[in-house]
Amino acid sequence: MAGSMRVRAKEKDGVVTVKALITHPMETGLRKDGDGNVIPAHFIQEVTATVGGEVVFTANWGTGVAKNPYLSFKYKGSKGDLLTLAWTDNQGHSDALEVEVK
Amino acid sequence: MDRRTFLTAGLGLGTLFVAGSVHAAWPKDAFEAQESGALIDMLAGSKPAPSDAITITAPDIAENGAVVPISVSTTLEDVTRISIVVEQNPLSLTSTYDLTPDSVPYVSTRVKMLKTSNVVALVEAGGKSYSGVREVKVTIGGCGG
Numbered sequence: 001m002a003g004s005m006r007v008r009a010k011e012k013d014g015v016v017t018v019k020a021l022i023t024h025p026m027e028t029g030l031r032k033d034g035d036g037n038v039i040p041a042h043f044i045q046e047v048t049a050t051v052g053g054e055v056v057f058t059a060n061w062g063t064g065v066a067k068n069p070y071l072s073f074k075y076k077g078s079k080g081d082l083l084t085l086a087w088t089d090n091q092g093h094s095d096a097l098e099v100e101v102k
Numbered sequence: 103m104d105r106r107t108f109l110t111a112g113l114g115l116g117t118l119f120v121a122g123s124v125h126a127a128w129p130k131d132a133f134e135a136q137e138s139g140a141l142i143d144m145l146a147g148s149k150p151a152p153s154d155a156i157t158i159t160a161p162d163i164a165e166n167g168a169v170v171p172i173s174v175s176t177t178l179e180d181v182t183r184i185s186i187v188v189e190q191n192p193l194s195l196t197s198t199y200d201l202t203p204d205s206v207p208y209v210s211t212r213v214k215m216l217k218t219s220n221v222v223a224l225v226e227a228g229g230k231s232y233s234g235v236r237e238v239k240v241t242i243g244g245c246g247g
Binding site for chain 1: 128129133168169170171173188191192193194195196197198199200201202204205206208209210211212213214
């Protein structure tokens with residue numbers, strides 16, 4: 001599922017603000033299609049942010065996060081950091097993206 | 103799912119992960135909890151203390167419950183986890199965030215809301231649990247169906 005993410009990371013006063021948009025259906029498993037069949041749950045469970053091999057932030061998501069999720073968080077870092085954001089969903093799909101902190 | 107089973111499971115996981123990482127596995131039981139009171143007990147381990155140091159930024163009225171922007175920040179120190187709970191959702195726990203010593207205690211996302219509900223932010227800081235609450239009115243529900 002390459003290309004599912006857009007990530008921006010910007011440093012100010014020693015704090016890096018990361019903003020990410022992920023394209024994903026975030027299906028709850030509670031909805032039904034037109035024929036009354038349950039649409040199976042399909043949602044991102046974990047998003048991990050890593051800098052230099054060290055995890056700086058982890059998001060655990062349930063089905064209550066909106067479709068095409070937005071996530072923003074902050075960590076103490078610096079310009080030029082290489083930040084990797086990676087997600088995994090309940091059906092085993094995943095994607096990762098590396099960005100340079102501006 | 104009672105509290106004892108959850109705690110035992112938690113202890114087991116804790117032992118497994120103690121050497122490797124501070125991050126626990128995806129908390130399946132908490133995400134499957136249908137009753138927000140029990141869920142908050144489960145996450146907090148006890149009744150969380152209401153705290154003014156937690157700020158929840160959210161619209162007072164959300165026109166579309168499918169996409170409700172929620173931000174949580176706090177001035178508490180040593181924050182290890184932030185959880186966002188929508189009390190009236192069929193599955194109340196939307197998300198939990200594991201923070202590290204490098205983190206700044208701030209998180210922003212967009213959640214689904216079935217109807218008007220209290221949004222509870224649970225913050226674990228220095229081994230204690232704190233909570234902040236804010237009501238969001240929803241005019242069109244967003245959990246499908």
